[in-house]
Amino acid sequence: MRCYNGCPDSELQALLDDAKKAGEELAKKGMRAVYFPAEGAWMVFKNLAPVTDFHYSKRSAADTALKS
Numbered sequence: 001m002r003c004y005n006g007c008p009d010s011e012l013q014a015l016l017d018d019a020k021k022a023g024e025e026l027a028k029k030g031m032r033a034v035y036f037p038a039e040g041a042w043m044v045f046k047n048l049a050p051v052t053d054f055h056y057s058k059r060s061a062a063d064t065a066l067k068s
Contacts (some may be wrong), residue, residue, distance in 0.1 A: 001015065002053065004014070006016060009020055018059055019058045019059065020064035022058050022059050022061075022063075023058070023062075025062060025066060026044060026062050026065060026066070029046075029065075029066065030046055031044050031045065031046045031049075031051060032044070032046075032050055033058050033061050033062060033065075035058075039054055039068070040056070041054035041055055041056050042054070042057065042058050042060075042061040043054050043055070044061050044062065044064070044065035046065075051065045052064045052065050054068075
């Protein structure tokens with residue numbers, strides 16, 4: 001995955017598009033994915049309550065939250 005002069009290649013663009021889609025899927029259920037830089041991981045919250053533990057990708061966190 002690379003970014004050339006501000007333009008992502010197709011592999012990086014697919015990853016960015018999937019992360020955006022994961023956020024939209026969570027929003028439909030009233031949830032939000034939050035990135036924690038110190039841990040380098042994502043968690044999903046509904047209102048202020050955590051729904052998932054830490055996950056290393058937004059898609060993984062979203063899939064776990066949507067299953068429950």
